[in-house]
Each structure stands twice: as C-alpha cells, then as structure tokens.
Amino acid sequence: MKTLKVVHVPYTFAPDSVGGTEIYVETLAHGLKAHGVESLVVAPSAGGDDQAYEHGGLRVRRFRSASDSDDMLREAYGGGDPVAAAAFAEILDEETPDAVHLHSFSRAVSVRFVRAARQRGIPVLFTYHTPTVSCQRGTLMLWGARMCDGVLDVGRCTSCSMQSRGMPRWATGVLNGMPSGLAKAVDKSGGSGGLWTALRMPELVRRQQEAFHSLMREVDVIITLSEWSRTVLIRNGIPESKVARVQHWLPSAPDAQGSLLDVASVPLKVAFLGRAVRIKGADTLIRAMLKIPDVQIELHLYGVAQDANDEGYWAELRSLAAHDPRIKFLPSVPNDKVVSLLKGYHLLAMPARGVENRPLVLLESIAAGTPIIGSDLGGVAELVNHMKDGLLVDPEDVSGWADALRSCAEDRSLLSRLRNGVRMPRARSDVAEEMAKLYFSHVRRPAVVSSDYGRAQSMRAQYRPE
Secondary structure, three states, X not given: OOOEEEEEEOOOOOOOOOOHHHHHHHHHHHHHHHHOEEEEEEEEOOOOOOEEEEEOOEEEEEEOOOOOOOOHHHHHHHHOOHHHHHHHHHHHHHHOOOEEEEOOOOOOOOHHHHHHHHHOOOOEEEEXXXXXXXXXXXXXXXXXXEEOOOOOOHHHHHHHXXXXXXXXXXXXXXXXXXXXXXXXXXXXXXXXXXXXXXHHHHHHHHHHHHHHHHHHHHOOEEEEOOHHHHHHHHHOOOOHHHEEEOOOOOOOOOOOOOOOOOOOOOOEEEEEEEEOOHHHOHHHHHHHHHHOXXXXXXXXXXXXXXXXXXXXXXXXXXXXXXXXXXXXXXXXXOHHHHHHHHOOOOEEEEOOOOOOOOOHHHHHHHHHOOOEEEEOOHHHHHHOOEOOOEEEEOOOOHHHHHHHHHHHHHOHHHHHHHHHHOOOOOOHHHHHXXXXXXXXXXXXOOOOOOHHHHHHHHOHHHOOOO
C-alpha cells in the first residue's frame, strides 16, 4: 500500500490546553494509520518559537509567529502573520508532505499557508470546524438572539460584531454609514484600540471576508461536519462540488467501563461538561434549577477554565448557585474518561448560546447511552431527535429548561424512552477511511482554482441577508 504524508494544522496542540478541534485532529491522525496515511501535526507555538516533539505517538512541530506587529489588526482580520507563514513554508520544504489539511483559520494560520502549499504543488484541504471561520461574532447568532443565515455582508456583519462588544445597534448603523473613502483612510492610519478600532471595523470586516473567500477559492476541498455549515458555505457562493460532508465520530472507546445509572434512581443526575464561558450557557442551567427548588435533581458542572476571564465567569456561577446544595462544581475530567463518567448520569445538558458544529461531548454522551437536553441550534439540533433520544430547548428559555428538567425528573418513563432511543454514532474507522480516500484522490493533481467558484458566486445574489 502506498503511504501518504499529510500535515494537519489545528489552532494549537497538546500539551497546551486544547479543544474539540485538536482532539478531532489527534483522533483522525491515529485512525488514518490503518489506511496508509502518515500524519504530522503542525501548529502555532504558544511560546513563539519553533519546537519539535512527540505526543501520544504522533510527531508534532510547532512554528514561530510574531507576538506583535505594526499591522496586527490587518493581520488578525484576514491578512495573516507573514512570520508564521514563512515558518510554515520552511516546514513544508523540510517535510515534503503529500497534502496539507488545515483545521484552523486565524492570524497565525491564514490563507498565506494555502499559497505556500500551492507554490510547492501540494493540495490543501480545509475543515470548517467552527462558525468563527466565517462569522465575525463567532457564534452565528444574529444580534445574539437567533441563528443567522450565515450570508456574509459587510454592513450587517460589522454591526452584529460591534453590538456583541457593547455598541448600541443605532451606533453601529452610524458606523456603517461612513463613506468608503473615509473608512479606507481611517484603516490606513493604523490606529488601534477603543474608538480607532471601531472606526476601522467596516474596512477590517471587508478584508476578513475577502480573505475567507480567497481561502474557500484556493483550497482544493472544503470539509464540513454538519448540514448547517454546508448550507452556510453554499449560500456564500462556494460550489457544492467543492464541499465534502464528512461527519465527526467518537474518539473514545464505546465499551467504556461502568453500567448505566438506574433510570429510576433518585435524584435525577444531570451533567454539564464544557469550557467555563458564557457562550456555553451553564448559567441557564443554574437559573433553571433555581426555578424548580422542589424537584429532586443533582446538577454537576465540570467546567474547563482556560484563563482569568473563564475563572471570573465560573466564580459568578458559584455565587449564583451558592444557596442550592443540589448544584455542585467539579474539576474537569480527561477526555478518555468522559464516556465512563456520563454512564453515571441520567442526562447531559448542553445549553450553548452559540451554534455548535458536531460537539464531541454530545457524541460521547451518545456512546455512553445517556440522553441529551440541548439547545435547539445547529449541530446539536441535527444530532438530537426531540422526544426520541433527547430534548431540544431554546437556549435563552430558562423556564423551558426548568420544565424539561422537571419532566425528566418526575416522568421516568419519558427518560426511559429517551435512553432507549439513543443510537451509536459512526465508527472512527469509517470516517478515517473516508478521509483517506479524499487525500489519495487529490494527491498529485495540479492545484487549480475551481472555475465553478465564479459561477457559484454569481448565483449568491439569491441569498439576501436578513
């Protein structure tokens, strides 16, 4: 069997604190071994210097990037860091991979990487892991209130982004009314911070959206993990022929130790696992619990705090829940222990306020046989079948969350039906095989910009932003 060498580029990598994208990359890399694909993980260095080491049997290289720049804002909004791009090009020359698979899009990992690979005749695949790839707000929630159609529009995206930073909507309209010539002049000034950043935002958003379209046009394949993300790409003029939907899978062993908690046991045990940030919605769960003080429930929150802001939010939640002994805050658990842990709960709660793609913890709950109460948004709504294998609730409807928790606590026949409806997700081997076929089909093909892209862009006008 011919062996291919593929470079995977996530946002970061272990031993640094990692998220779902990095766990996905690590699991994919291990799964690909059985299909003739050797993987090298290449990620930005947290310390800003070049590094090389092994992690869990995988080769890892970390590349340098500029910690500061006179053009920091422009680089962050699509321009990319030239220092990081030069370091990546050096790695390509040293490693001579057969393909590059980008799993991130940021200042450090930009469209410059695609161009470096194409100059060397190396095909590039890109996976759309999170809404941050195209959404300035980062959550795909229009005005923070409802799921957006995802169509990129400089005016609307600028206003929505600035509103998320505390600017009143009327003021965002004034900002967008600035003449384009003045906007470009303000941007060229290079000012940053406070009012300067706000005044530059329309031009920065325009640059970011141009970079997004360049990325989509110049990569060979775009991989989506969910139907909503595929739809967003097509609405933005990306040709369907260029988009491959390859669903996420379960990295942990499905035969994890432990048996399921007795469905009739009291109290109802509910788990929350996720990063300690407001967008994950743990405060919604606590407020819902406070609405039903008479119901026998235990809520256990396993939060991951990555910085001081996370710690501050978690401290607020501890204060909010201080007088309810049913609510407990517990340390995070290793990824390979999550399935076993969830077997000891009646429900997993996922009250995220932003659009998720194909959340890993949801798949782990499915593998455990534990039903989910989740936000009726994006990938969660695609995976959870309401009243069949879980419950879906509006993310901001605290009363709705309280009612859902009460129903499961007081009607154990409902809980039993939900548990019986849970079905195992795809196996890792199936997905790894599908990905390997994609790599093999694109290696050694001449890298060209798809002619379909221009035609798809011309059809984009039928999707008008709301």
